[in-house]
Amino acid sequence: MSAELTLHDNIHHGLSADCQHCFGLCCVALPYAKSADFAFDKDEGTPCRNLQANHQCCIHKDLREKGFRGCSAYECFGAGQKVSQVTYEGKDWRNHPETANEMFDVFPIMQQLHEMLWYLHEALSTETAKPLHRELRACYEKIDKLTRLSKENLLTLQVHEHWAEINEWLLKTSELVRAQARNPKRPKKISRGSVLIGAKLKGLDLRGANLSGALLIAADLRNADLRMSDFIADVRDADLSGADLTGSIFLTQAQVNAANGDANTKLPPSLQIPAHWVTNR
Structure with missing residues (x-):
């Protein structure tokens, strides 16, 4: 199998949320305030009252109607299932409460790494950016390796430094795509x-x-x-x-x-x- 196909398959299966294989991490780890996007306040590390024991949302199909537009627009880019099934090897925070706070700290770091991977994949999928594909692929492989670090090492990452590195190539990709428009x-x-x-x-x-x-x-x-x-x-x-x-x-x-x-x-x-x-x- 070629490197291109391997990369495509990895993206297809890993860079969008798969709630069935996640421990409801966005519903617990992240805080939100009562607003037009959320029906009530919730502190970080506190399970949303709509989260069921099986880690699934009981109003998932009616989020907007129930006052949770913010949830309906949220995307973890696959970080939830990566933390749940890879970093913590399927050991959930309910049955292993000693891991809960650490898991909730790891999740937003993983979310940023997966978001980087999503943008890099978008750039790699753009034929116009083909002159940059070698550098983009190297960035992708580097960030992908970071997502597989131990929880201890993930917590020490300086995520902003990695954003700065890939942003250079995302900007160059953007320039190539936009140059096609020729729109005075x-x-x-x-x-x-x-x-x-x-x-x-x-x-x-x-x-x-x-x-x-x-x-x-x-x-x-x-x-x-x-x-x-x-x-x-x-x-x-x-x-x-x-x-x-x-x-x-x-x-x-x-x-x-x-x-x-x-x-x-x-x-x-x-x-x-x-x-x-x-x-x-």
Whole structure:
């Protein structure tokens, strides 16, 4: 089997949440405050009241309706099952309470490592970035090895240093993808790190936009052309109805789930139209 196929298979099976093989870690380890995204307060290390004894959420199919939009948009990128089944070898925190606090500390570190792997895979899946594939693959293999460290070694990782290293190659990938757009009409206010909360961007030609770090919360992007754009942005409650995001890079299912849209929104083939986009119309 080629290295390419091995990498693809690894991604397919390991970089999206598999709640059936996780100990409900995001439902215990992470805190949240009562808000439009969460129906009540929860401290870190405290099991959510919706978490059942089998580590499954009792309202998983109705999260948004029950006031947990934040949960419906969360993605651990496969870190939950990695910590549960690999790092802790299937020993859950309920039956092994002595491991609980440590496991809850390991989980967010693993989540960041798996998020890095997801972005690296996205870059490796981009034909335009082929000149960078050797370096991207080396980064991927390095981070993948880190995910298999012992729990003691995971807790000593300086995660920000690894983010800084891979970010260089993600930026270069973004530049190659966006350069294809050749879009002189794109508004200059649309750039990396832009604060565009509630912005009226309906129908704009934003091909090749660098939206990395942009705040597009509740922005009106209806029918906007967002092809070949870099989408590492905050798009909570943004309206993507009729928008074209084909060919965009670094757009995750979690971002899509946090936004609004409709059946006419065009997404990259790896992403799905969320159920609430249809039911809310």
